[in-house]
Amino acid sequence: MRIGAHELSTNLFLSPLAGYTNLPFRVTLRELGGLGWATTDLVNARSLIERNRNALKMVESSPEDRPLAIQLFGSVPEEMRDAALMCEEMGAQSVDINMGCPVKKVVKIGGGSAMMTELDKTAALVRGMIKAVKIPVTAKMRLGWDDDNLTAPDLARVLEDTGVAAIFVHGRTRAQGFSGRVNLAGIRSVVKAVKSIPVIGNGDVTTPVAAKHMLEETGCAGVSIGRGAFYDPWIFRRTAQYFESGELLAEPPFTERVRVMRRHFERYCEFYGEDHGARLFRKVAPWYAKRFGPAKPFKQRIITIRSRTDFETVLAEYIEWRSQYCDEEGELLPRFALGPMTASFMSDEAEPAGLNRSAIPVPKGPVDVW
Numbered sequence: 001m002r003i004g005a006h007e008l009s010t011n012l013f014l015s016p017l018a019g020y021t022n023l024p025f026r027v028t029l030r031e032l033g034g035l036g037w038a039t040t041d042l043v044n045a046r047s048l049i050e051r052n053r054n055a056l057k058m059v060e061s062s063p064e065d066r067p068l069a070i071q072l073f074g075s076v077p078e079e080m081r082d083a084a085l086m087c088e089e090m091g092a093q094s095v096d097i098n099m100g101c102p103v104k105k106v107v108k109i110g111g112g113s114a115m116m117t118e119l120d121k122t123a124a125l126v127r128g129m130i131k132a133v134k135i136p137v138t139a140k141m142r143l144g145w146d147d148d149n150l151t152a153p154d155l156a157r158v159l160e161d162t163g164v165a166a167i168f169v170h171g172r173t174r175a176q177g178f179s180g181r182v183n184l185a186g187i188r189s190v191v192k193a194v195k196s197i198p199v200i201g202n203g204d205v206t207t208p209v210a211a212k213h214m215l216e217e218t219g220c221a222g223v224s225i226g227r228g229a230f231y232d233p234w235i236f237r238r239t240a241q242y243f244e245s246g247e248l249l250a251e252p253p254f255t256e257r258v259r260v261m262r263r264h265f266e267r268y269c270e271f272y273g274e275d276h277g278a279r280l281f282r283k284v285a286p287w288y289a290k291r292f293g294p295a296k297p298f299k300q301r302i303i304t305i306r307s308r309t310d311f312e313t314v315l316a317e318y319i320e321w322r323s324q325y326c327d328e329e330g331e332l333l334p335r336f337a338l339g340p341m342t343a344s345f346m347s348d349e350a351e352p353a354g355l356n357r358s359a360i361p362v363p364k365g366p367v368d369v370w
């Protein structure tokens with residue numbers, strides 16, 4: 001599939017997750033394979049043009065971090081335009097616009113994003129950005145404010161006419177937050193609303209089977225994965241393989257999980273400095289631990305680390321402790337082994353047999369904006 005002129009290696013995308021989809025994570029995922037396109041955390045357009053240190057850190061990239069979209073947030077047309085230009089100059093392949101909710105009553109009480117309430121105004125803002133840059137501009141939205149206001153299809157249509165290159169849609173309303181399950185029919189209505197640009201479906205994809213289900217049920221051109229990439233950084237490779245050959249690769253063994261976690265950690269230390277990187281990694285490591293099997297002592301101690309040495313000590317002691325649950329190869333004994341990874345679908349129809357519809361935890365973060 002393509003975004004603008006870019007031919008992607010797969011139709012699998014990394015969803016922006018503020019506080020997590022930083023350069024260390026993106027590069028770690030890319031190295032594992034299967035990821036066709038990644039987006040940065042949401043960045044405030046004004047902060048970027050003011051060269052705010054944190055904003056610049058969020059858009060930091062590297063040659064292996066390609067193709068990359070920078071996600072901007074803002075409602076002042078000139079700021080969004082200038083920030084888009086800056087993204088282009090910095091070498092981003094695309095700019096993605098974070099769009100909040102489209103309903104007037106929400107904006108009146110200060111809850112929603114004014115940008116989405118006035119389609120004409122939004123179109124003008126987006127047109128200004130598209131005119132200013134050569135790289136494609138895309139938009140990310142929810143289905144609407146609530147079930148009575150599913151405005152995403154209308155918005156998608158207007159944005160396509162404005163020249164947006166692709167639409168990312170998380171199949172929940174803003175009122176829903178992260179509750180319930182993703183509404184695949186809602187995503188399908190956005191797919192149907194546009195003429196030719198790709199619509200990328202997003203929400204609750206935690207397994208290759210769930211990704212296929214999303215494609216089949218909605219007709220979307222690609223699948224964007226957020227929390228599922230925490231659960232399983234190998235999800236892009238496993239899904240790409242599944243799409244290509246129907247083969248479901250086994251989940252990686254413990255040793256591979258530790259190897260990748262260590263690389264991810266090391267990149268945090270390089271990127272943020274050892275002390276800050278180690279502290280930030282405290283909220284990342286527990287996601288790896290979800291698939292370690294018994295891991296209580298690891299989870300308790302990893303949230304106290306302040307250095308590389310701390311990390312290695314906690315890990316070494318944990319591996320030693322874990323061995324009581326393992327066979328000679330270091331794999332969990334059958335009675336401690338984990339079940340297969342589960343998927344969660346909103347759609348009640350056609351759920352593949354044997355998949356457990358458990359909810360996905362939401363990592364801590366300022367989730368209000370999306």
Ligand SMILES: Cc1cc2nc3c(=O)[nH]c(=O)nc-3n(C[C@H](O)[C@H](O)[C@H](O)COP(=O)(O)O)c2cc1C
Nearest residue numbers: 015016017018041042170203204225226227365370
């Ligand atoms: C902690 C967290 C941070 C997020 N940050 C962003 C963001 O910066 N920009 C955005 O458009 N969406 C953001 N989202 C929404 C995700 O991109 C995605 O739409 C949502 O999590 C559903 O996909 P998933 O089920 O694959 O995680 C965030 C979600 C979470 C849980």
